[in-house]
Amino acid sequence: MTRFEKIVLLVSAALLALLAATGHIGLLAFCLCVLALMYAAGAFWLFRSPQGPVAWVRLAAGACLAGALYALAENIQLQRGPLALWLPALPGLLSAGLGFYLLRNRHATAPVSSYRLLLWRTAVLFGVGAFFAYLPITCGFYRSALLLLHDDDSALGSNIRMFGYSQQAEAALEANDCRAALAAAHQAYTAGQRWLGADSVRERWKISGAYTTLYKAYACQAQAAYDQHQYAQALQNYQTAHRFLVTGDHRAEKDDAPSTYWAEEQAWSLDNMAFCRLRQRQFEPADSLFLLALKSYHRVHPKPDAGTARLLSDFAESLATAGNRAASTQLYRQANQVLASSPEAASDVAANTLNIVLNLFGQDSLPQAQRLLQRLKLAPSDSGNWSKARLYEGVCFHKQSLYRQADGVLSAHLRYLDENRGSWSRRVACQLLLAKNCVALAQYPRARAYATAAQGLFRQHRGSGTSDEARCLDVLAAVNHAQGHYQTAAQQYEQVLAVYRRESSSSVAATANVHQALADLSVTLGDVPAAQQHVRAAMALLEEDGALRYPSQTALLNTAAYVNAVSGQAAAARAQYRQVLAINRRFGQDRSLTTAGAWNGLGLLATEQRRFAQADSLLAASVALHEALLGERHPSTATVYLNYAALRVQQAQAAEAETWIERAQRAAEASLPTDHDLFGDVAAARGGVAEARGKGPAAQAFYQQALAIYSRKFGASHWKVRQLRSKPAS
Structure with a gap:
């Protein structure tokens, strides 16, 4: 290294250090450019020595070093143009050449020290230049170095x-x-x-x-x-x-x-916002956003593809939630037509088909839903859809009042999920439906166990106080209601109702069902005004889209008719019972439990009017259907037996009435606790038979037995208590 170069480098290094410390990046770049110009113009003389590199090597070194310094000036200012990216490589190439030369001549007698010094110069400059030229901005050490240089430059x-x-x-x-x-x-x-x-x-x-x-x-x-x-x-x-x-x-x-990616992303972003609106039951804004998402995606993909099918399915879900199930089914079918040509989309096609089944449930088209499930060939390898199909098969049986068949399907499926460690969400759905089905079968311990297990899973995965947990509490309230724990049931129903009112995403039908249950419970407790209020609330919820017209709504009509009957409005009650029969007949579900309930209600009204032949026909039909659907050892069947016994008493057929009462006793004993008020009804019916036979003391004994049960269960002001106390002493 010549003395002149040493002086230039020392002065340059001092100036560079000063400028780097002060952060004046423009002056620093200017200094680098001056140094680059010096090497470009004077390398021939700067590197000349008696035993130094040959002339062409000196000239090449000057060009490489000058280019690298110029590129460094550009790169520290974050101006990565084409030259700023290529020039730092030149000293690297020169270093490689010099290194090869030195390696080849390592045993040569000719001195090569000047070449070594040139190698060090180019190698160091290549390292510094490459650091600023080629390291990505994501490298933290690189950013730290740049920030040191640009500390006073707020923009860069x-x-x-x-x-x-x-x-x-x-x-x-x-x-x-x-x-x-x-x-x-x-x-x-x-x-x-x-x-x-x-x-x-x-x-x-x-x-x-x-x-x-x-x-x-x-x-x-x-x-x-x-x-x-x-x-x-x-x-x-x-x-x-x-x-x-x-x-x-x-x-x-x-x-x-x-990029088209961002146009697609806009469609999915609109889709996400639409789901938020949907979950808040803001149906019109949700549908507008789903349509915008479809249009946005169509602009990028005019030919429908898997993305189009997914957006169609999402829109279909929104329409189904809003109650427009026919339009929803049409969109699901359009989505499946788009996916039909893709074997990889078989799982999506199955999922859409299962959603069509859900729509058919919502329209109470149960035979059609059952046929669709039978045509859907799924293997357990498609675990999600296969599990849903089994669950929906159970739903289908349950909705048709085929509770024993539903129990067989759902119990087998739950065992499969337990053995194969199915997801908690699938298990809880199966447990909850099994719990409801067990309530219908009067298998109350099983119902309580399933509902409690589902409640525990919901609490574990979604926390307490959610609408999911409320669904479990609703089933537990139904169990307590059926077993005669009326105050506990009332408190639980009110808790469920409070959660459903608080959460806008809760189902309208679910809320109406709770009002219906409270109406039934209020009649049992003798609070007819409260029952009327709950019936009106349930009706208002379900009549938002018009009159009640589906079999799934006939349970509410039966309750409304019962409330009207006990309120003395026989004509309104009769009309509602007949409406139940007409709806079930129109949908091909005239062998359902609500049909049996309507026949029972009409039979009681006919009995009150002393139209015994008509009452006999209606109650006999109700008894037969109750036995077919629920069996002879069920509380609901027991109630119908007692109603039939009351008819026989009025027909002066005491012996046959006593037979029906015995059957009611056995049915009640099969599933109810001994303090249940149904046993009071049995005792009161026995008293009626004894009174009809002229056995006053026996009748009074039975009446006192019933009175004791009613008083413990309801208190002194209940109408059943007052009615028995009004009986004349023997």
Whole structure:
């Protein structure tokens, strides 16, 4: 190294250190450019020595070093043009050549020390130049070095910090820490805006990554809120995410066309917002968003594909939830037509078919649903759809009052899920339906066990106080109601009702069913005004779309008719019972339990009017259907037996009446606790038979037995207690 070069390098190094410390990046770049010019113009003389490199090597070294220094000046200012990326490689090539030369001549007698010094110069400069030219901005050490140089340059420093914050946001998203991701994403966005300054709108494609991380962070936070059923908060975050998605310029370069990925992402973002609206039961805004999502996706993919099918299915779900099941089924079928040509989409086709089955359930088209399930050939390998199909098969039997068949299907499926460690959500769905079915079969211990197990799973996975847990509590209330624990049942029904009222996503039908149960319970407790109030509330919920017209609504009509009957409105009660029969007949479900209930109600009304022949026919039909659906050892069958016995008493057929009472006694004993008020009804019926036979003391004994049960169960003011106390003493 010549003395002149040493002086130049020392002065340059001192100046570079000073400028780097002060952060005047422009002066630092200028100094590098002057040094580059010096090497380019004077390398021939700077590297000349008596035993130095040959002339062409000196000239090549000057060109390489000059180019590398010029590129370094550009790169530290973050101006990575084509030359700034290629020039740092030149000293690397020269270093490789010099290294090969030195290796080849390592035993040569000619001195090569000057070549070694030149090798060190080029190698060091190549390392520094490559560090600033080729390391990605995601490298933290590289950003730290740049920040040291740009400390006083707020614009370029902000650009560097933007990448650092973006990297932090991505790492937080990977860890599913939405809050940290959002904080870092906002810092990245602010730094990017500061870097662009006045060009923040026109040149925002340069900070597209900041918009992207903000979109992802808000979407992450929205999804977390959605999973916690906080749909209003989820919607707000999705809307903010969507705003950053559509305002960001996602082009890689200024003149590029935006990637179709981002147009697709807009469709899915609209789809997410639509689901938030749907879960809040805001059907019109939800449907508008689903349509916008479909149109947005169609602009990118005019030919329908799997994405189109998914959006059609999502829209179909919204229509089904709103009660427009015919239109929903049509959309599911359109989605399946799109997917029909793709063997890989068989699982999606099956899922849509199962959703059509759900729509058929909602329309009470049970035979059609059953046929569709039978045609759906699924293997256990498609575990989700196969499990749903088995569950829906059980639902089909349950809705048709075929409770024993439902129990067989559902019990077998639950055993399969337990043995194969099925997901908790599938197990809990099966347990909950089994619990309801066991209530219908009067298998109350099993019903309580299944409902309690489902409640525990819901609490474990979704927390307490949710509408899911309320569904379990509804079944437990039904068990307590059936077993005569009326106050406990009333409290549980009210708790369920409070949850359903609080959660906008709760089903209208589920809320109406709770009102119906409370109406039944209120009649049992002798509070007819409360029963009337609950019936009106249930009717108002189900009549939003018109009159009651489906078999699934006939249970409410039976309850309303019963309330009208005990209120003295026989004509209204008779009309509602007949409406039940007409609806069930129209849907081919005239062998259902609600039909049996309507026949029983009409039979009681005919008995009161002393139209004994008609009453006999109706009650006989009700008895036969109850026995066919529920068996002879069921509390509901016992009640019908007692009604038939009362008819026989009025027909002066005491012996036959006593036979029916005996059957009612055995039926009640099969599933009810000994303090149940149905045993009071049995004792009162025995008293009626004894009184009809002129056995006054025996009749009074039976009446006192019934009175004791009623008084313990209901208190002194109940109408049954008052009625028995009004009986004349023997």
